Amino acid sequence: MNIHVLLIEDEASIARLLELDLNDLGYRVTVAHDGLTGLHLAQTQAPDIIVLDWQLPQLTGLEICQRLRAAGKMMPIIFATALGDDLRRKAALRAGGTDYLVKPFSTESLLQVIDEQQALVA
Numbered sequence: 001m002n003i004h005v006l007l008i009e010d011e012a013s014i015a016r017l018l019e020l021d022l023n024d025l026g027y028r029v030t031v032a033h034d035g036l037t038g039l040h041l042a043q044t045q046a047p048d049i050i051v052l053d054w055q056l057p058q059l060t061g062l063e064i065c066q067r068l069r070a071a072g073k074m075m076p077i078i079f080a081t082a083l084g085d086d087l088r089r090k091a092a093l094r095a096g097g098t099d100y101l102v103k104p105f106s107t108e109s110l111l112q113v114i115d116e117q118q119a120l121v122a
Contacts, residue, residue, distance in 0.1 A: 007051045050075060076099070084102035
């Protein structure tokens with residue numbers, strides 16, 4: 001498996017844990033800790049899938065998703081955020097997000113969503 005996951009997460013401990021877990025399972029992971037870096041990497045590295053927090057420094061996850069979709073980038077975008085209200089979930093999906101996980105979540109839950117999203121684009 002050589003699936004490239006771009007993880008955009010500003011909480012270093014969460015980012016590191018997810019990066020290690022995904023690497024151990026054979027995923028290639030790139031991490032960005034702020035919105036501008038994440039957007040740049042999404043535009044230049046062509047990841048297979050993006051795991052995106054909502055609350056980020058410099059650009060929100062919603063803004064990143066909107067900009068990527070406006071630029072024609074169609075990779076799956078999974079929101080992974082502590083904000084679990086229905087309004088934000090609906091906004092994320094309307095903006096082009098393909099799934100929405102609420103923290104805390106297990107690595108297994110994230111893997112299931114990644115697998116489902118990869119199956120849809122395969």
